[in-house]
Each structure stands twice: as structure tokens, then as C-alpha cells.
Amino acid sequence: MNILTENFSTPYHSAPFDQIKNEDYLPAFKELIQKSEEEINAINNNTEEATFENTIEALAYAGEKLDTASNIFFNLNSAETSDELQKIAQEVSPILTEYSSKISQNEALFRRIKKVYDTKEKYNLNEEQQMLLNETYKGFVRNGALLNEEDKEKLKKISMDLSLKSLQFGQNVLASTNAYFKHITNKEDLSGIPDAIIEQYAEEAKDRNLEGWVVTLQYPSYVPFLTYAENRELRKELALANGKKSFDGGEFDNQNLIKELLNLKQQKAELLGYSNYADFVLEERMAKSPTKVLDFLNELLTKAKPYAEKEIEELKSLAKADGIEDMQGYDHAFYAEKLRKAKYDLNDEELKPYFPLEQVQEAVFGLSKQLFGLTFVERNDVPKYHEDVKVYEVWESGSENLRQDHILTTDNLQPTTDFKALLYVDYFPRKGKRAGAWMTSYKNQYKRNEKNSRPHISIVCNFSKPTKDTPSLLTFQEVTTLFHEFGHALHGMLANTQYPNLSGTSVKWDFVELPSQFLENFCYEPEFLKTFAKHYKTGEVLQDEKIDKISQSKNFMEGYQTMRQLGFGILDINYHTKVGELENKSVKEFEDDYTKAIQLYPSNPETAMSPSFSHIFQGGYSAGYYSYKWAEVLDADAFQYFKETGIFNPETAAKFKILLSSGGTKDPMELYKNFRGSEPKVESLLKRAFG
Template structure:
């Protein structure tokens, strides 16, 4: 059988041949690619020359290229275009990949060569990037069991295999629960308050499913407008509870045992490697360094944010009391927040949506990227896609192709909730060639209807800018080694490019480039821009406390020995006590759907969103000092941050850009939390 995954990719710029790939190709491709990668490792080990940087460290970093590409295609599609068969294959190949990783990390002969180079590094006159790679490769062994005895190495293998499968199962369960629920409403009177766009989308979904009335789901473009505008409180309660109990229903998709198994296995793994907890293990390779530093950071921020949050909550309670609501519940949060915003700023999210047609907003992102970094974006039709919704672009700088960009914007059954950036191919330099990356952004925005194009909420606009900031980090990568390229940086630094790019959403000069009424072409009125800016800190105290609560929950799961914990819900309640404003909902649980830390790569790292906000607020101050499109500031940000990937310590790179360490006051000032 000809397997397209194992052939040379001959598409434009060697892009993936999605249309030729069938599910039956994956497992044989993984098996063959692992065999090829093992042969490359054997060649390094069997090389009779004295180990040096080139024949050991460099060779190791460039090994397994075919396996990396197959893995990126398969696991990206498992998030964006999955089905039962792909999920079954994922459960089969994950242990194979875990075994392969451990075969490398626990290869004594290979580690001996790496250690020889590490011990002699002063003899090689290495560049900063080479020193960083050497350190990363050496730690990749020592932090993953190279110094363990054979019995403990076998234990490590078993743990890694189980963790890979549990993490996949966790994500599959959340997706299954998400897809399984629909709220069908046939009485139009119960839909009071909902905007026309939300009603039309719900009607269209009902028609697609050959049902009467209107259908609402747990997908964010359906769920959020309902929670924000539906006047029927009992329906908001139903939908909120359904969303909150994903993975917590004592059924085949229950994640409670999986959560406990994951945290205990992670902790067992850390102890095996000589670390007190999983968080200690993870944070050794982060800017924060230690769990206590993270906890202190979050608790200090909580002290500053909580007084504002208390005042804001009182405002919401007062507003709700006019509707005879004595106790504000979680399903009242978005509804009364939107009412309060309208009352305080005369700003309604629905007023803004006509000015944020998806296509215009994309062009705005492109134009801002052009003004800052001289990038141009050309939509092309001859790049193979994995779904008809996907758009493909060639990204150029000074006329030369810099990257391929895939953009996938709308929800569908085989796609998980949320938004993310990923890559199908890394950037690297080899044999005089700068091999360029293939980057993808995936979102779940409001779909077009029969009468309206896709009109974004302002929150969706900031989401697009956020993911595009990550994409810029990938597209502008200019490093030698693939494992240091693009977003391959410390986890608490990776959110800087994404979060700093969101700032342009609030600037008049930027909004005037793309915020045009989808029917009239009229630019967004100045008074609406002022309202956006004035409301940018709206309920910032509550929003900050909410993010802190997730960060503290993450640390609570990973910075302690939890082998005695038997009940996920009661432990979670205990952790939320200091950040809680709304009464607990007994049938809901956050942890059982907390995909960031149990499926994604954010375990012991959720704090990084707030950590990076300190960096991004300070970084944007640099742009504001000279003008938001200042070429020199943008050049420095590209040169010292975006293009450098993980070639040096994050703070070193940041200081090269900014000339100093970040000032936390910039974040507090922007968030309106600075006490005078």
C-alpha cells in the first residue's frame, strides 16, 4: 500500500497531503517512522568518531523529522477534525510514541555521548543557541530518567505510557459530553432577549438536525450568547449546569477517576526523578522556577484584585435585585454583566458585532502585521486542506515566502472547543537552507447564517488577535534548530507574543483599519471606540480573580502529594474557597473538564497567562511610548523575541528588547487595579 504519510511531501512548499491521507495510513506510518527514527539514533550511537556537538547534539535534534511531521498531522487532526476511528488510533499509537521517547531518553550509550559533549562544552566555542540546545538535550535525559536504575526506568516507562493514554481519554470524554447535549426549544416566547444572529444560528442548527424550533449547544458560539442574553433564567440554569457537569456525570465519559490517576501518576513520576512534586519538576524549566514563587505571585495578585472584585460583585447583585433575585448564581453572571456594561458604558456587545465581520477582521490582523513586520498574506487555493472550512495563505516578507498559514474558524462535530495555534512543520536551518514553518490557527467563531456573514463578538476579536500573536511567533521564527524554534520557549513566556498582540484591538488607529460596518462600510464610530476603551477594564477584578482561581487550582493539583485525596469535587471546592463569589453548584465540577491542565500542556503552568500579562503590559508600553506602529520598536520585538524562539533565557531576550526587566505596575495600571 502506498502510504502518503511516508512519501516525500511534494505539495506546494512540502505541505501535508491531507486529501490523500486515510485513517488506515496512520498506524503503519507511525510504525515505519519510529523504525526510521530509531535507525537515526543508532547511527549517532554507533558513530566511532569522538562525540562532539555536531555528530551528537545537532544530529539528535535533526533526527526523527518524518516522525515529527506525522505526529503533528495526526494529533492536530485529533483536535480539529477527529472521529471515533482517529480516537481509537490515538489510544494505540500514544503508547508506541511514549515507548519510543523513553527508548531515546533511557538509552545509556546515547546519554554517555551527550554527557561527554556536555562535560567538554567549553572546548567547543559554542554560540548561545548551541549552548541552549546542549543544555536542553542534556536535561532531556537527566530530567527523564537517564540516571535511574533499570527497575525505576521500567517504572517510568509504565507511568509515561499510562499518562499518554489517560490524557487522550480525558479529552475524548470532554468532547463526547460536549457533542452529546443539545437544548431544543420550540416555544419562541422562551427565547426573549436573544439577538437575531443567535436565533438564526439556532434555527439553522435545528434545520440541519431535522428538528423543530431552535437548538442550542455547549459550543461557545451557541452557549455564550444564550448565557449573555436569554431572559429565561430557568433555561440559563439548565444550560449552565450542563456545561459545568462535563466529565462529572457518573457515566462512560466520567473524568473523576482519570483526574486522580493523572495527578497521582505525575507526582509518582516526579518523585521517581528526585523532585518533591510534579510542579517542582515542571517549574525547574520555567521563568517562575519554584511552586512557592507561583503561589506567592498569584496570591499577591489576588490581594490586589479582590477588593475591586468585591465591589464589582456588589454592583451585579444590586442590579439583579431589581429583578427580585436574592442570590446571584453562576448562570446570572454573563447576563447581568452585559446589563451592567450597557448601564455603565451604554455599550451592548450586539452594537459592536456589525463592525467585526470575520473577513474584515482577518484583513485587519494582516494589515497590522504588515505595518509592524512587513508581512503580506496571499490566500491560495492549491494547498491541500483537511476540511473545506480551512483557509490557506502564503505569508511573505520582502517578497520571500516566510510561512504557510492554515486558518480554521468555525465549530463542527469533530473539533474541540476553544482556540489554539499549532504547527504542521517547524522552522530550521540546515545545509544552507532556511526551511520555513507551516503554522495553523484554530478557533470556534460564530458561523455565517442565511442572512448574515460571520460577525464576531469583541471577545472573539481579541481571541483572533491572541492566536495570531502565537502565529507570528511561529511564522517569524529564525533559529537553527527545530526544537528551539517558534513557540518552543518556556511555558510562562509563550503567552507574551499572543497577549501583547491583543492590545491593538483597543487602539483607534488599529480599529480604523478594519472595524467597518458589514452592510454600509461605515468605519466604527469614534464614540464606540471610546466605549470599548472605557469598558476595557470592566469587571477586571472579577476576571482576574477567576483566572487566579484556575491557576491556584492547577497548583493545588500538582504541587502536593494527593494520594490521600479520593473526591475531586470536595478537594476543588476547598481550593476555590478564597476566590469564590457565586454559590457552589453541587452537580458541576471544573476539574473534570479542565482540558488545559489534563489534556493540554499547561499542568503547573496555568499561572503563565497572568505571568505573561505582566510582560505584555510592559512590552506594549514600549510601543505606546513611540507609537503603536513604530517600526523600530517592532523590529526590536521581532529581533529579540519573535524570531528567537527558545535560543536563550526568556528574561535575557526580554531585556534585550525592552532594556530592562518588566514592571508589574504596567499590568496593574492597565487593569485599573493600581491603588493610588
């Protein structure tokens, strides 16, 4: 028996992590692909005329077990990978890509879809059904359904190559990150670094059976070093190592892979009738075109650059006082922290005791209850993939079914309508986990046969681990990171749509960051901060003065941060519209050319960020990185509405809950206007950022 092909006899049919063996994956995928193909064949072989119900709807629900197995495998490959799992990924990815291509280029299936699409007027479809039909038809066309056989084969091969090469890109970045560490034996080299961070470095050294201290390129290790270490040469060494990730010509170098990936994307776009990959991608986004994206980014660039340059001049003045005439990028975090302390008397290490992880989590749980009526109950018998992971039931607050001792047994697997989701949280870094923070799902929400199948959502972060004497204490930036990912999680947990492929975060990519960035705003509201910013030892609430300064510091270095994000977005769009230039340029030359306008520090010839730019070369942000800023306009405008009506206003929150629960069932601008009453205004972002 292969556990991945069976019905899971676990609470809420949750992933049976404790029973899955690595050797289960490949045979499970092969079997589940076969079963999914049988479901597709049943649709094709239906002798009745194609209808919305027997074709479009049947397809939307097909392949559920395959989707579940894929979610489990690829989520683990990000959060708890191993050499063996990565090897399996290299085998599994082309098989899944081939299956996907086979479905999207299935002529008999597409004929039935097109028949329904061409006669849709006769079906009296509701808005969600119309959206499903349109998205299904477009999805097939965009995957080559209208191509001839020769071009279909070309597209199939391109898709397979892209799948493997993007996977390799991510594996190289992870391996390159893990390959470097700095072993420090002289404590003077740690001068300026807070004791709690030094303790963390000592724990890392101990884990490696070394004396002294070890700094790695993992975010919770690397960033504090650059922020606090007074030893400039060591800051430079760490920054160079970080900037050389997958860019050092070694085993894990990604430069050629970038060119290969971009060429494959260009080939795919041309094959489907687009001039470049950005045109192909943006057709399905709110922004619609590369020109509109660049106009948007350049408008913000014009507004932000004077503020950014003024901020850097302030930092350079501080550096000059220390005798540094040639301030570099690796000095930025150090002097920004000095300036922040001088302006706001805020120091991350002084604030961290007021933000223990469990307290911050309780705050975001409480906010979710206040705004959206959710309650979270920890569940200890749901299987987990690592001991660090915790699992929570999510319930409608006030439900008669909600009790602290509530147990849903395997004999009673169907939850009531008051049950909203399972939430997995995985907070600490480890060797098999990629850097960064993300939200994902193991199971989508959908309705079928009068049952509302609820989602299983996961948040993954990389916060400092608790030590023997100290709980996990978050920097304020990490507090906002948790709120950000929780915003995504709310989008998934509140989903209430008919079809799985329109559920939760299945929305236009430049709309998906609205809930996450929106929720971050609450972190800067004094009224809310006072409810949870309490010292982990004494319970003392953070002083009003410091809370006010946190609120005031929201826009600290906003010009610099905006320029940084705009640089990523501009580089991304140019990679996906001007790939031909890479025939005569190195990746480094291309990067320098298209980030010149946003460079605030000298470019270092030894470093480049593109070879570790996983968002666009491994993740789903190709030609879409601009969406972070696009969504900032939405979130600034949305939160402005909350401030106008009261940040905990139940009527405003109820409207936003409808937006969250609607997933991709409506055009995102229509959803937004239903909530706000008007289209978002870029002025809301500019006002928030620069006053």
C-alpha cells in the first residue's frame, strides 16, 4: 500500500507526514497521474454533448489526489528538503510537466471546452461559473491548445526544460547559501553585536562541533551581523559572500542557467504568439502590459529617488564621522541602525524582548478574531513533518462546536461548517529549509456535493530559534514578516468558493499581495501595538514613547527601500522583454545596465544579485516582481479606508472579509471597488510613504 494514493485516515484528512516514505513519491505520482488521466478520459468519452457541468466543472474537480501529493512533495522540498528529496524532485518534475502538457494539449478535451465556451450564452451561468469557464478556456489556449502538433511538441519540451532548470536554480541557491559559514574565534570580532545574537552564533558553532562562534548566510544570522558588527572588514567579507551566492563560477553557479531559463521563456512566448515573455505573463495580470508596468515603476522612481538620496547622505555623514569616506553597500545596515537609534532611539535588540514569537502569534490570532471572527486551537495529534511545526484548528468564533478539548476523530472526519481551516506554522531555520518566508497550502478549499471542503494552510518563516535561556525574540521587521505571511494565510483560510482553482490565493498575481501587505499596517498602530508589545520576562508594556516612535519610524528609509524594490521590478521586466541582449552581455553587465538608475552605492564587480534572485527564476514572480509595489498601492488605499472608519470597524472588516473569501471568482478590480467604493489611488501610497 502507498499512503499517498489512499484516503488519508488522519484528522481532517491532513497530510500523513509521519507515514510517508521517500520511496513512496515516485510510484505514487505515476499511479495518481494514471488515475487523473482516467478521469480526463471519462470526460472525453462522455457520449453526451459537452456541457458546463460534464466538462468544465468535471475538469475543475479532477486530479484532486494528484494535487494533494504534489503539494505535499513540493512544500516539503522547500521546507524540509534533503539530497534524496532533491534527487526525487529532478525525476518527478519532468513527469508532472509532461502530464500537465498532455492535459493542456488534449485535443478531444479542448474540443469539448471550446464547444461549451462558444455556446456559453445558453447555460445561464452565474458569475463564478463564467469565471471558471473563461479561465479554463484561456488556460488551454495559453498552454498551446491552438498550436499544430509540431509546435505542441516544442512547447511540451520547453515546459519540461523550464521545470527542471528552475528547480536546479533553487537547489543551487540553497546549496550555495549552505556552503558558506564564517568561523570566528576572537570575541573582539563580535564587538557591537548584542549578546543574544552572539549566543545564537555560539549555538551554531556548537552544532558544527566548533569552538567560538559561527555566522552563516541564513537571514537571522547574516542580517544582524551586517547591522551591528563594528568590524567593517568582516561586514565586507560577509556581504561579499552573500553577493557571490551562485555567482562565483563554482559548482552552484547560476549565470548560464539564467540565460537558459530566459531563452526558454522567450521561445515559449513566441511559440504562443507573443513578442516576449512579459507580454505573455501580463496579459493575465491587472497591469496588462510591460509598458504600463515600467510607467508605474518609473513614476514611483521619480518620486522616491530624491528621498532615497537624502537618506543616503544622512548615512554618509555618520560614516564620515567614523573616518569612512567611501561608504559601501555593506555599510548601509550598520549606519541605518545608528541613524534609526539616533532619530527614534529604537534598537532592534532593545525591542526584541517585547516581541517574543508566541506573543506576536497570539496578537495576530487576536486580530483575526477581532476583524474576521476566527479562533485558533492548537492540535497535537495532527501529523507534522518536523518537530518545530505546530498545527492549529481554525474555527468561526463562538461556534458551539469549539472547545479547547475538541477532538475530531478519524471516525468523524467531516467537520462542521464552523470549521474554517487547518493552519501549520513552521518558524525556525534549518539546513533543509530554504531562506525567506512564505505561505502555501496543502489542500485548497472547494464546495462539492453540498459539502464545503476546508483548506489546509501553512506559514513558513526563518526566525531566530529559542535558546536554552531565551525564547524566540523577533526583530520588529520579523514581526511585520509574520503579519505579512498571516495575511496570505487569511486569504487561504477564509476561502469560500465553489471551485478549487478559483479558491483562496488563486487570484491575479498582482492582487495576491494585497491581504499580506494590508495586514502589516496594523503593526504600526499604537492602539494595537499596546495590546501585545510586552516584555517576555516582566510583562511590562513597551513604553508609549517607544510605541509612538515605532509608529513614526514606519517610513524610516522608505526612499531606500522603495528604490530597492523598484530596482528588482525594473530588472525583472527588462530580463523578460530584452533577453536578446544577453547574447552579448554577461548577467552582471545586464544587471548593472538596468539597475543603474536605482544604484545608491557603487556596484561591486565581484557580486550580483540575479544568480540568487529566486523570486523570478525559481518562484512565480517572472515578469511580476512589480506586483509588490502594485499591491502596496492597493494596501495603502485599503488601510486608509480602515483608518477613516476605525481600524477595527466591523462593517469595514466585513467588507474586506468578502474580498478575502471571494478568491478569483471576480475580476480583482471589481472586488476591490466592491470593498472600497472606488479604484485605488497611487496618492494613498505616496502620502503614506513620503507624507
